[in-house]
Amino acid sequence: MKASRFFISTLKEAPAEATLASHKLMLRAGLIKANASGLYTWMPMGLRVLRKVENIVREEMNRAGAVELLMPVVQPAELWQESGRWEFYGKELLRLKDRHDRDFCMGPTCEEVITDIVRKEITSYKQLPKNFYHIQTKFRDEVRPRFGVMRAREFVMKDAYSFHTDYESLVKDGYQPMYDAYCRVFNRLGLNYRPVAADTGSIGGTGSHEFQVLAESGEDVIAYSDESDFAANVELAPTLPLEGDRAAATETLTKVNTPNAKTIADLVNFLNIPAEKTLKSIVVEGEEEGELVLLLLRGDHEFNDIKAEKLAGVKSPLTMASPEAIRRTFGANGGSLGPVGFKGRVYADYAVEKAADWVIGANEDDHHYTGFNFGRDAAEPVFVDLRNVVEGDPSPDGKGRLKLARGIEVGHVFQLRDKYSQAMNATVLDNNGKSQVMEMGCYGIGITRIVAAAIEQNNDERGIIWTQAMAPFAVVIVPMNYKKSAAVKEAADKIYAELSEQGIDVLLDDRDERAGVLLNDSELLGIPHRIVIGDRALKEGNVEYADRRENQAQTVALSEIVGKINAVLKA
């Protein structure tokens, strides 16, 4: 492609509303253009990247045996009413009425539409398993669209839906092949990512995985093992009971006056002790009317409400006890609470099981105990998993220790089971002629979001750094004085023709711009390989080659540059 036949439009500065690196760079490099809040046009340069992602996803879906179709953007309300999502889905579902006042929505996903098709098309177990996917525009009416295409309202998603006679087939023919295909997609794209368990159902989370591209700006925090492939959303990663015996008590229970120490930080300051020595008390409502449950965890740990909610005897959804109820039961206000004298159910986090001599609230305002020990000063609680994991925790699979990283969710595989097929009565006849509800899986990849995530992970002060698989062009030829120097033009055209003939995506930047502009743009655009052609080097029979990931350019003989490019592209 010659720049004069294409459209390059770069900016020195990103508009002020862009805060995220990828958003800034996508606007500066002219990959996207905002049309309205959360609505973007993919400009020619950006669309090339988008299509490369799309094609890799399509190839791997096809390789995994999924069959492509194309469902509509606008979906009838009736199907959503049947599944129950019409009522349940919040304002992110953009609802609309047609000219006859009938209800429709812009599809954020397509479970209803595909289930409706499949229940009409597939009647026998012999037709299963089947996995249908499409790559289509989706819409989510985000309350606050931001970060460019990272959280846009209109976006392109690949969504696949698999149908099975039984759960075994869902796992073997649907979920696992899709999981593997997703790994191939993200490997081919050259992204640093992790499949992350996104379900607490079982350790390792076979029911649902998110695919997270690791990047500091990510909205999600992931815990992963430094020795195995265990990875989970930090809120879902389990902690394990500690091993060994509890340390012996060395202190006596002593009530101390702690005026105005309402938080762990206050207490740590006032008593000049580490937070690890303190116990935090959290009081929630029990299942029985009026019952309170006390939850204890280390002062420096983060309470995990998802885990707490699942405990026996705890009210679901998790409900914090009211100040009045706390006062009535404990005889003190929050900030000075503890288990001493409390008759109700007490859970304590695994992390506190083996230590002695805690500092804890005395159930008397402005007082705490030091030297508190379980068993001696209060009954042994039930030790459970109550907190978020932290760096250094043992990995739940027993291999290595956990590290934390931030991630951007770009894919999700999910075992829907019969959520939709049951509601919409999608059944097949099994091999005994008996009607049975199909098992379903769904599998999404955010095509547009991947582009932003890749930039978050790969950029520097000069601009974007594309991996070869996603780059809009593999090679850019930057001629100095293309319009004026016949020698430069001849060399540039020759290299361009040879590389093009070899099927290499090459951009010849024949724009009539200053050398500095062309060079800066080539770096901003992040094209992996650059050939600079100037009169001075040409006289010596040379051109200049640079790898976008390196700071140093190399001198290469004109006669060898095409060979060099072939070599680096294969590297």
Place this chain on the structure above:
Amino acid sequence: MKASRFFISTLKEAPAEATLASHKLMLRAGLIKANASGLYTWMPMGLRVLRKVENIVREEMNRAGAVELLMPVVQPAELWQESGRWEFYGKELLRLKDRHDRDFCMGPTCEEVITDIVRKEITSYKQLPKNFYHIQTKFRDEVRPRFGVMRAREFVMKDAYSFHTDYESLVKDGYQPMYDAYCRVFNRLGLNYRPVAADTGSIGGTGSHEFQVLAESGEDVIAYSDESDFAANVELAPTLPLEGDRAAATETLTKVNTPNAKTIADLVNFLNIPAEKTLKSIVVEGEEEGELVLLLLRGDHEFNDIKAEKLAGVKSPLTMASPEAIRRTFGANGGSLGPVGFKGRVYADYAVEKAADWVIGANEDDHHYTGFNFGRDAAEPVFVDLRNVVEGDPSPDGKGRLKLARGIEVGHVFQLRDKYSQAMNATVLDNNGKSQVMEMGCYGIGITRIVAAAIEQNNDERGIIWTQAMAPFAVVIVPMNYKKSAAVKEAADKIYAELSEQGIDVLLDDRDERAGVLLNDSELLGIPHRIVIGDRALKEGNVEYADRRENQAQTVALSEIVGKINAVLKA
């Protein structure tokens, strides 16, 4: 592709709501599936066809120098308010509100969005000409969606928009290259089509052309020359004044009683004369308040209101005179009107200028004149073009005679000029540094509609007949007893492997169905080339080859079938 890895779903009978051949066949062949009125899913088999069309369009757009981008489906109302279309566009524009109660629409076309982008991105004449296109889902809220994807609400369109400094460039760099590209697209698709002037501005219609696929079921009627490439929508094709002298009058003006003869048909029956001998009187309002204008044309010709509205002294928009005004002015009711004694402005169609002895209303209820002659019995009218052309009329370009055909509009090229750029203030600085409004062209192709139009043009009682360019698969292999006969399976797999390796789109129909079902489906699906493999022929070392367009199958040696396929694909 093996059928077992794909999805084939055919029907013996089309649902009753389908009346058009293409709609029936698309449903029967499982190309599409209805989700709601005017909303369709493109099933795997249909999507393959759609993508082939899309790719050919994309290749020809790129070859013509148009640059691809991707604009959003949902568009902000502000831009439509700026162009004026928010008010002007009827209920086909699906308007919607987001969660913040802001107005948006589903884009039926993208003039506003692209003009907004271009006015921000392009500031100098040096950046022009430029032509941007995208292939994107569109929405038109048709009052009565019908004929399947032919007139669906959601559809896929390729729309391109070119921008220029002046009109000359619009024609040379935008309109003509797009016109040529469209011809290449429809030629490559193998369709019988005509570019049709869709503008009365000038004969040959340089301002706008429709591309019509000829098919009996088409909604449009096209007039085209049997000797030149003149073609126009029948309502827009001009008629020419007749040559030669007027025939001499042979009859005297005679008033006859014609009780209850209110129409030309009544009159023809009652007097037993041909309709060509009668004159039809149409009375419309003049520009002056209360003035009536009389329009005369041959009884067997169709009145053309587009032409009539442009006549001097005729009120625009064209308004039929009220019965009361007619009665007051002519002294008779409609059905018995004529020019004798009428003092107002009279226009007569060119076709009646040279003939004599007409039958015409006598301005007295239930009475007509026979033997009426212009000049003698009433003043000479002004002779103009007032009617639709008919078969046999001379071509307006002077070459050959007109034929009529029905067509389906699948493309449209249009010189927008400054309609949008003026309203939206899209300007560039010219080479004198002066701001000037850009000239624009727009160019649409109905990607989804092409699929239906191609089927309308190419089908028989057995099903679809695809051209090679659009066929979902070029070749289908139909093995008899694939699951049971090892020899059949071996031969089928071998041919399949060889053809696939050569990059040929081949379908191996390995479904466990009866031979009749497989054969019927291959014909219904319209795959151009079929290889049938059965045990009996195999024993002789043969297979059977059939061209979908022919009724006769040929016996071909197994060893020669791959060569045979290569030969027919190149033919």
